[in-house]
Amino acid sequence: MDGERKAVMRVRDLEVSFGDNLVLSDISFDVYEGEILVILGESGCGKSTLMRHMLMLRRPQGGTVHYGDLNLVEASENELDRVRRDFGVLFQSGALFKSLTLGDNVAMPAREFTKLSEETIEELVSLKLEMVGLGGKQNLMPSELSGGMQKRGGLARAMVLDPKVLFFDEPSAGLDPVTSAALDHLIITLNESLGITMVVVTHELPSIHAIAHRAIMLGKDRAGILAEGTPDELRNSGHPRVNAFFHRERLEENGAA
Template sequence: MTTPDSIIQVRNFTAAYGNVKVIDDISFDVYRGEVFVILGGSGCGKSTMLKHMIGLYEPAGGSIVIEGDDIVTAEGEARRAILRRFGVMYQLGALFGSMTLLQNVRLPLEEYTNIPEEAMNLVALTKLDLVGLKDFAGHMPAEISGGMQKRAAIARAMALDPKILFLDEPSAGLDPITSAELDTLIKRLARTLQITFVIVTHDLPSIYSIADRVIMLDKRVRKIVAVGRPADLRDNSEDPWVRQFFNREAEAAQAS
């Protein structure tokens, strides 16, 4: 791709809790079809960034344009239209505990489409099939493991065929093998369905395995300190702190 096609544009974005600024005037693009990772140390505001991008919080300043429309200023139907363009997987899955997996995936279909009852079940089942949970359609979320819950949450996020998927810490609370399986799934979905992924994580192995491009936030300057391919940043970054992060070194090791 010579000129990458930008699908999300974040411009002059500032986030604050009360008077405390967490992110200060940053801008970046997410390109169509890439796996884009927002990373940074604990408390740097990467989850905050994600929650603003999906419209849960209102930023202190700036705009977040998703496929041409600013989610910050949109209201009512226009906002619903933007919400339909993406799906979200929350850190703990956030499946609705009183519904089976199939009902969870079906819910967005019930609310947004007029296809026949049975067709809804079929479409929902195909989404579960995509994440390898077809045989668990009738289970309740509490009856399956944490990794499966996250996969089911991805299936629900994909229910309306969004172009963009936001994932909040997909590897949190998972063992390395389950986490790697999830990475494989993400890569497969990105490749076969041309879904753009925006992922918040600080899990290095999974960043190397899935990320096309990363931005790195730093809580000390509250800005983006690095943009690029993870392997490039590891080997060639000018910033010693960025190199440290990608090589998984402690701060003290640098000082001595």
């Protein structure tokens, strides 16, 4: 990567709590244009929570999240709606609307936000479905698709309006290694060919090595960001918890802290 990378999103001092329970604090990092940034960490460290707060599905208790010049934390709902059209999100379960066909699901953002004709939208839908390997399946209902296919369907919907930033919430969760590797490959291809910036939340080591340009690792117990860098840098970092994560080691409870 070149030295003068442009930050698309800037997160500063993010603080999140549920009631009295402080979940994230001291989170600061940048997302650079065109990169695949992986947010990783042990189960329960707040990875998905962090993503939900970058998308403002819930407002954080402190800190700022800038997209371009706009501070999303203080943005109005209308401003957020506008910004979100630059975003695409693949939820853990795919989150396809169960009452619509796959084709209608993918077509939905296009129908809502563009003045494209129905014929063009249909072409667009089959194009995107083709991209994620679901060509010809537009008339199936989500319930007729396997878990992996639902996820790819969700990805097609997330990409239909060519988002600038794509978010993935645990893309390989619940998928077998082969399907998961195929999805990783799809993510890399999309990033390289379309130049979409991607933020991926995951804890799957093979995925991290396969796709990440850069990774940040969250600590447990609101320890903030433990380490930041390329997967190789993280693997060789001196931090015992980061080490244990990357080498799949058991961590003795007392040894690490």
